[in-house]
Amino acid sequence: MADSQLYVYNTLKREREVFVPLHPPFVSMYVCGPTVYGNAHLGHARPYITFDVVCRYLMYLGYKVRYVRNITDVGHLENDADVGEDKIAKKARLDKVEPMEIVQRYTLDFHKNMALLNNRSPSIEPCASGHIIEQIQMIEKILAHGYAYLSQGSVYFDVQRFEKDYPYGELSGRVTEDLQHNTRELDGQSEKHNPLDFALWKKASPEHIMHWPSPWSDGFPGWHIECSAMSAKYLGETFDIHGGGMDLLFPHHECEIAQSLGANGISPVRYWMHNNMLTINGQKMGKSLNNFITLDELFSGNHPLLEKAYSPMALRFSMLQAHYRNPIDFSNKGLEDAEKAYEKLSAVYVLLKEMNWAGTTVNTEIEKVLSSFEKECVDAMNDDINTAVVISNMFKVSSYVNQFYSSGKTEGVSKEAFEKFKNAYLLFYRDILGLLPDQQMERSNEDFDKLVDSLVDLRNSAKKEKNFTLADALRNVLSQFVTLQDLADKTIWKHEKKK
Numbered sequence: 415m416a417d418s419q420l421y422v423y424n425t426l427k428r429e430r431e432v433f434v435p436l437h438p439p440f441v442s443m444y445v446c447g448p449t450v451y452g453n454a455h456l457g458h459a460r461p462y463i464t465f466d467v468v469c470r471y472l473m474y475l476g477y478k479v480r481y482v483r484n485i486t487d488v489g490h491l492e493n494d495a496d497v498g499e500d501k502i503a504k505k506a507r508l509d510k511v512e513p514m515e516i517v518q519r520y521t522l523d524f525h526k527n528m529a530l531l532n533n534r535s536p537s538i539e540p541c542a543s544g545h546i547i548e549q550i551q552m553i554e555k556i557l558a559h560g561y562a563y564l565s566q567g568s569v570y571f572d573v574q575r576f577e578k579d580y581p582y583g584e585l586s587g588r589v590t591e592d593l594q595h596n597t598r599e600l601d602g603q604s605e606k607h608n609p610l611d612f613a614l615w616k617k618a619s620p621e622h623i624m625h626w627p628s629p630w631s632d633g634f635p636g637w638h639i640e641c642s643a644m645s646a647k648y649l650g651e652t653f654d655i656h657g658g659g660m661d662l663l664f665p666h667h668e669c670e671i672a673q674s675l676g677a678n679g680i681s682p683v684r685y686w687m688h689n690n691m692l693t694i695n696g697q698k699m700g701k702s703l704n705n706f707i708t709l710d711e712l713f714s715g716n717h718p719l720l721e722k723a724y725s726p727m728a729l730r731f732s733m734l735q736a737h738y739r740n741p742i743d744f745s746n747k748g749l750e751d752a753e754k755a756y757e758k759l760s761a762v763y764v765l766l767k768e769m770n771w772a773g774t775t776v777n778t779e780i781e782k783v784l785s786s787f788e789k790e791c792v793d794a795m796n797d798d799i800n801t802a803v804v805i806s807n808m809f810k811v812s813s814y815v816n817q818f819y820s821s822g823k824t825e826g827v828s829k830e831a832f833e834k835f836k837n838a839y840l841l842f843y844r845d846i847l848g849l850l851p852d853q854q855m856e857r858s859n860e861d862f863d864k865l866v867d868s869l870v871d872l873r874n875s876a877k878k879e880k881n882f883t884l885a886d887a888l889r890n891v892l893s894q895f896v897t898l899q900d901l902a903d904k905t906i907w908k909h910e911k912k913k
């Protein structure tokens with residue numbers, strides 16, 4: 415464990431708090447997953463990268479993280495409402511396939527894109543349709559406690575009744591009187607005693623194809639209950655971290671709190687963490703605005719708003735360059751800048767990985783900057799996961815690494831400080847920020863190594879054949895790029911000169 419403490423901003427309490435898990439060294443974390451009715455898109459990048467880094471950092475601190483991220487494959491209706499068509503069923507109807515074919519297709523697409531972004535897989539990835547029984551059991555508890563009612567075969571959460579015992583709206587800061595005022599009467603809401611009430615179970619209409627038997631009707635769960643039921647099942651009635659985008663604060667996360675309190679009498683989450691939103695050229699992303707960009711489109715450049723293709727790592731980097739609680743406005747210029755910055759830090763990673771200490775003097779300034787690198791990165795991460803500061807620390811040290819590389823010596827730093835710094839840079843770049851080295855750069859390095867090997871072999875053959883003119887010519891060429899050393903039985907070479 416690091417000696418300093420991790421602080422995180424708790425959305426519910428509206429303040430930074432020291433993070434102390436309920437059962438150390440274990441950390442339980444739940445993040446709302448995607449509704450799989452379309453291709454993974456830009457909006458998916460930010461929350462899943464954010465909480466991937468949170469998970470990676472907790473692991474670095476020595477915690478054993480159980481990270482649960484669900485797949486919503488039923489119950490999420492159009493416009494996030496309690497009436498209307500199920501998003502998955504609608505897509506299935508339009509594509510003339512089974513709903514589960516839609517789920518399969520887009521779950522695979524989601525996984526593929528998460529892997530490209532180098533997000534680690536969650537420990538458990540439960541789907542809503544696989545947990546109907548748990549959801550029914552939770553609804554039964556809420557009903558038994560009097561916080562829900564049955565209406566024409568559907569079950570609704572009774573917000574007014576709940577408010578007599580518990581606060582409602584604390585997380586999102588919404589006051590029920592204001593909500594009352596702003597809620598339009600929608601079709602089907604007549605089933606509700608109050609427009610604020612939300613569906614726990616919906617009776618399926620005859621045309622609704624995804625339905626299950628329940629004590630109340632053949633129907634399907636409301637959108638919010640799956641997260642409450644599945645987080646309680648896999649993480650316990652109270653768990654450490656619940657993450658998601660700010661857009662889920664209301665109603666989704668507010669309803670999760672109410673359901674858990676209604677069923678179990680305990681607040682489910684100790685630290686609520688929310689990432690801020692991603693806008694596109696200042697606007698919210700949406701299909702109606704023609705600014706909806708899938709990850710496939712981003713990585714291929716195949717979208718009218720894109721000037722070129724951007725790599726998954728450029729996207730990941732652009733997300734981590736900002737603090738997760740700050741908004742990000744997506745633009746070609748922004749991504750291009752992020753891509754260039756990523757390539758610079760990636761080059762430092764690739765160089766540093768192969769670099770060994772070789773120096774004679776210690777320069778106080780260089781020694782100080784490199785020795786404090788790890789602590790500064792840890793401090794930044796402990797300050798509510800400030801990846802932006804980690805990245806700026808990486809830039810601060812990059813000039814030293816480039817200087818070491820071009821001079822072929824790590825002059826100015828002690829062996830101990832260099833090794834500590836090298837390990838810290840590799841760790842923060844690869845394991846904590848989850849950045850992969852630029853593939854092109856790695857490939858060109860591999861190709862280069864192969865070329866050097868072949869030229870060294872050729873030179874040795876020339877020597878054997880006593881063709882010293884050729885052997886010397888090859889030595890001169892190679893020496894411009896690498897350092898050669900002839901041993902009794904073979905020649906070794908090192909990447910010490912600039913390529």
Ligand code: ZN
Nearest residue numbers: 446447641666
């Ligand atoms: Zn959720």
